[in-house]
Amino acid sequence: MTLRKGRTIVVGTRQSALALTQTGQVIDGLRELSARHGMDYSFEIRKIVTKGDRILDVTLSKVGGKGLFVKEIEQALLDKEIDLAVHSMKDMPYELPEGLMNGAVPKRIDPRDCIITRGGEGLAELPHGARVGTSSLRRASQLQHYRPDLRLEPVRGNIDSRIRKLETEGFDAIVLAAAGLTRMGWQERMTAPLEVDVCLPAVGQGALGIECRQEDTEIRELLSLYNDPETELAVRAERSFLGALNGGCQIPIGAYATISGGSEEEPELQLTGMVGNPDGSTVLKEMRRGTDPEALGKEVADALRAIGADRILSEIGG
Numbered sequence: 269m270t271l272r273k274g275r276t277i278v279v280g281t282r283q284s285a286l287a288l289t290q291t292g293q294v295i296d297g298l299r300e301l302s303a304r305h306g307m308d309y310s311f312e313i314r315k316i317v318t319k320g321d322r323i324l325d326v327t328l329s330k331v332g333g334k335g336l337f338v339k340e341i342e343q344a345l346l347d348k349e350i351d352l353a354v355h356s357m358k359d360m361p362y363e364l365p366e367g368l369m370n371g372a373v374p375k376r377i378d379p380r381d382c383i384i385t386r387g388g389e390g391l392a393e394l395p396h397g398a399r400v401g402t403s404s405l406r407r408a409s410q411l412q413h414y415r416p417d418l419r420l421e422p423v424r425g426n427i428d429s430r431i432r433k434l435e436t437e438g439f440d441a442i443v444l445a446a447a448g449l450t451r452m453g454w455q456e457r458m459t460a461p462l463e464v465d466v467c468l469p470a471v472g473q474g475a476l477g478i479e480c481r482q483e484d485t486e487i488r489e490l491l492s493l494y495n496d497p498e499t500e501l502a503v504r505a506e507r508s509f510l511g512a513l514n515g516g517c518q519i520p521i522g523a524y525a526t527i528s529g530g531s532e533e534e535p536e537l538q539l540t541g542m543v544g545n546p547d548g549s550t551v552l553k554e555m556r557r558g559t560d561p562e563a564l565g566k567e568v569a570d571a572l573r574a575i576g577a578d579r580i581l582s583e584i585g586g
């Protein structure tokens with residue numbers, strides 16, 4: 269690695285508390301890595317307001333645009349106003365614009381969803397007909413499937429305002445990603461994690477993606493040091509699955525991949541994919557193992573199609 273001095277790396281981020289927090293954590297990681305490799309970079313944060321942030325209080329799933337939280341940030345990358353951008357992997361669109369790439373997938377933290385209940389009981393112990401707040405079709409479908417008596421209702425906003433609404437809007441429980449809470453340092457608010465066989469996470473949940481310009485070899489070199497190869501493989505399998513189903517955000521889709529064996533040179537992945545309908549009356553799941561993440565994603569998508577996912581997809585019109 270060549271010694272480089274003095275470049276200021278401008279990092280773009282949304283301005284939500286979670287986005288700022290995880291961007292700060294990535295910058296800390298990159299700063300430490302670059303120092304360890306004899307590089308001398310400084311970092312600057314540039315906050316960017318996205319369309320998704322402007323319409324957070326409208327029904328997001330009704331707007332339904334892919335990449336609602338990243339478009340303006342990607343434009344800033346292309347315009348060289350920023351040099352890299354930290355995204356929640358699950359908010360990253362499947363296809364990146366020409367000229368941009370995902371330069372690193374850092375090590376994933378807890379991929380699960382979790383429940384926060386007002387009374388401190390777990391999902392199984394909630395009273396009959398309890399009101400559960402979530403605007404995620406994927407969470408609603410699976411929770412309704414597991415507990416048909418629950419009343420699933422939308423709750424919007426950033427994670428801080430959703431936690432507030434647990435108290436102010438009379439929900440018995442809300443469901444959030446464990447990773448978001450953990451990154452904010454709010455783990456103690458979590459009542460219990462939801463195991464993946466009850467609620468399969470969103471594609472990429474718990475992981476981050478760091479987007480950069482393809483031509484910026486200096487940043488790419490730095491980011492490659494921060495990449496976690498196992499997380500990258502798992503996320504590639506999950507995203508291949510998502511791409512193969514061509515699912516918009518109107519469809520309850522989940523996927524979760526882990527390294528299940530193989531060797532260091534050729535790890536074996538295990539990928540579970542899920543497609544459900546919004547009322548949870550049907551939740552389809554398939555699991556396959558394989559070493560090629562892209563092929564594995566397609567294989568699980570095909571397996572789900574073979575047991576009826578196509579019908580759900582065409583009924584909802586994704």
Ligand SMILES: NCc1[nH]cc(CCC(=O)O)c1CC(=O)O
Pocket residue numbers: 356357358359427443444445446447448472473474475
């Ligand atoms: N949908 C918004 C969003 N995007 C990323 C996270 C945090 C979890 C993660 O980084 O995967 C959240 C909050 C949530 O789903 O509760």
